[in-house]
Amino acid sequence: MNYLKAKAMPITKTRRSLLPNFITIIFLLPFLLNFLFFWLWPICASFFLAFFSFNPLAPAQTSFIGLGNFITLLEDEAFKKAVVNTLAFVIVTIPITTAMALFLALWINNLKWAQEFFQAAYFIPSLISMVVLATIFKILYATHGPLNQSLHFFGFFVRESCLNNPKTALWAIMAMDIWSAVGYYCLLFIAGLRNIDPQLYEAAEIDGASYWQQFLYITLPLLQPVFLFIVVINSIRSFQIFNEIYVMTQGGPLYATTTMVYDLYETAFQKLEMGKACAKGYFLILVISVFTFIEFQYQKSKA
Amino acid sequence: MLRYLLKLFLLLLSVSYLYPLFFMLKTSLSSATGFDTGFYTEILGAGNFLIYFTNSLVILFFVLAGNLTFNLMVAYALSRMKFRGKGLLFAFILLTLMVPKQILLIPSFILIKELGLLDTLTGLCLPFLVDGFNIFLLKQFLEQIPLDLEESARIDGANERIILTYILIPLLKGPLFLVAINTAIVNWNSFIYPLIFISSDKKRTLPLALALLGESQFSVSWGHLMAGAAIVSLPLILLFFIFQKRIVSGILEGGLKG
Numbered sequence: 167m168n169y170l171k172a173k174a175m176p177i178t179k180t181r182r183s184l185l186p187n188f189i190t191i192i193f194l195l196p197f198l199l200n201f202l203f204f205w206l207w208p209i210c211a212s213f214f215l216a217f218f219s220f221n222p223l224a225p226a227q228t229s230f231i232g233l234g235n236f237i238t239l240l241e242d243e244a245f246k247k248a249v250v251n252t253l254a255f256v257i258v259t260i261p262i263t264t265a266m267a268l269f270l271a272l273w274i275n276n277l278k279w280a281q282e283f284f285q286a287a288y289f290i291p292s293l294i295s296m297v298v299l300a301t302i303f304k305i306l307y308a309t310h311g312p313l314n315q316s317l318h319f320f321g322f323f324v325r326e327s328c329l330n331n332p333k334t335a336l337w338a339i340m341a342m343d344i345w346s347a348v349g350y351y352c353l354l355f356i357a358g359l360r361n362i363d364p365q366l367y368e369a370a371e372i373d374g375a376s377y378w379q380q381f382l383y384i385t386l387p388l389l390q391p392v393f394l395f396i397v398v399i400n401s402i403r404s405f406q407i408f409n410e411i412y413v414m415t416q417g418g419p420l421y422a423t424t425t426m427v428y429d430l431y432e433t434a435f436q437k438l439e440m441g442k443a444c445a446k447g448y449f450l451i452l453v454i455s456v457f458t459f460i461e462f463q464y465q466k467s468k469a
Numbered sequence: 470m471l472r473y474l475l476k477l478f479l480l481l482l483s484v485s486y487l488y489p490l491f492f493m494l495k496t497s498l499s500s501a502t503g504f505d506t507g508f509y510t511e512i513l514g515a516g517n518f519l520i521y522f523t524n525s526l527v528i529l530f531f532v533l534a535g536n537l538t539f540n541l542m543v544a545y546a547l548s549r550m551k552f553r554g555k556g557l558l559f560a561f562i563l564l565t566l567m568v569p570k571q572i573l574l575i576p577s578f579i580l581i582k583e584l585g586l587l588d589t590l591t592g593l594c595l596p597f598l599v600d601g602f603n604i605f606l607l608k609q610f611l612e613q614i615p616l617d618l619e620e621s622a623r624i625d626g627a628n629e630r631i632i633l634t635y636i637l638i639p640l641l642k643g644p645l646f647l648v649a650i651n652t653a654i655v656n657w658n659s660f661i662y663p664l665i666f667i668s669s670d671k672k673r674t675l676p677l678a679l680a681l682l683g684e685s686q687f688s689v690s691w692g693h694l695m696a697g698a699a700i701v702s703l704p705l706i707l708l709f710f711i712f713q714k715r716i717v718s719g720i721l722e723g724g725l726k727g
Binding site for chain 1: 486490538546552558580595657695701702706721
């Protein structure tokens with residue numbers, strides 16, 4: 167063993183003294199090129215573009231306008247609606263999705279049979295393209311679709327699709343989002359539950375702790391890291407909701423379902439105000455960072 | 470008694486959970502005359518979904534090939550090679566995991582346009598051939614493999630290529646499978662990039678084609694829409710059922726993005 171190491175050492179040692187050698191560069195090149203062109207350059211370019219007025223169809227008219235793009239955001243009705251809608255989306259769906267995922271995880275984890283079936287049943291929607299799910303739900307929610315028909319059956323007459331009503335449209339999309347997201351987070355909770363040492367429960371059992379007490383004083387505290395992880399990744403995802411909006415409502419009716427990313431898309435690729443869209447992108451990052459920071463702080467204060 | 474009622478309720482809940490997917494299959498397979506696969510043949514033929522399916526497959530093939538080779542190369546360099554700037558490289562990879570993709574959209578669009586790759590399948594492959602999450606995943610697994618084997622192979626004169634193909638790749642089958650699944654799910658379902666990069670009908674990918682089919686509300690029946698939806702989703706559902714155990718354990722161990 168020592169013989170092998172003694173032989174191998176000189177090779178690694180000559181490597182260390184040099185700058186990256188030819189083979190290392192070859193190995194890193196694909197990532198470096200990708201990073202340069204599709205990450206680093208875009209991150210910098212969209213930062214600079216945020217201070218310009220830029221239309222890709224009229225590049226000659228590009229002009230520096232300082233904070234102009236950021237200032238006009240304050241008067242942009244669609245943008246303001248989008249911020250409110252997106253925050254509402256995050257604040258409503260995250261607690262419900264997390265609670266449902268935890269509840270299902272506890273239930274599935276205690277099952278003596280068919281665990282795999284239930285894991286699969288809840289997970290499958292998160293595997294499928296959001297475009298597909300949104301297309302299905304658009305029909306389920308349609309004026310003469312299954313939802314309104316069953317409401318009719320129970321004696322409620324609804325004359326239009328809930329997606330056409332500004333009061334219900336966002337809620338309908340939230341419901342679909344919760345339905346589609348629960349399964350994946352449920353699996354993450356199951357993973358967390360399986361990491362808890364069963365001896366803790368046995369000891370608590372001997373001490374006469376009830377199921378509820380065990381849940382409150384063992385399960386919940388030990389799931390804290392999983393909780394934080396789920397809330398953080400789910401809210402980052404929810405701040406970026408786009409596909410279902412595009413497919414189901416295109417931001418309507420009356421901006422009732424316009425989210426920040428949908429608004430960004432419309433600004434950039436339909437109105438072709440790309441500088442302004444970059445400003446919106448950076449604002450979105452700011453919101454996401456602040457939100458994530460708060461989540462981490464909150465978790466820290468509880469621990 | 471109450472306990473059994475609760476169990477019954479949860480069972481019914483699980484079944485109703487799958488109703489939207491059941492609805493998709495039912496609507497796509499039934500017409501006025503009963504069981505009918507007509508919607509599928511129409512959407513695949515006249516609806517061009519066969520072309521879109523091929524486009525999606527071609528893109529997936531190249532993106533998979535890229536991800537399986539390039540991610541492994543970077544992960545190998547990070548865990549086995551010594552060079553200056555490794556910390557910085559690692560920071561770059563973490564950065565790609567944290568940046569919301571929306572701020573990349575506009576500059577990527579401009580870049581792809583300048584490269585003349587707008588409205589091509591190449592443009593939809595090129596930005597996605599490497600992935601930070603998958604590099605990270607492979608690096609974690611590589612670091613668990615003891616160095617002894619490689620060291621003795623090196624003494625026998627083996628180079629990087631031989632060590633990778635004959636020693637490491639066979640040991641990394643599991644993680645590489647996770648990389649493939651990750652890539653397949655994300656790439657097959659990708660929507661916003663095709664939406665902004667692709668303009669001509671014949672270059673559409675499946676999710677883009679389905680979304681645009683849904684926009685033309687006047688002529689498209691529910692049956693056609695649901696047949697289209699099934700064509701987009703069934704490959705992944707099948708993949709899931711074939712590899713269910715490995716996919717679920719991949720998620721439980723934190724190796725899948727979901």
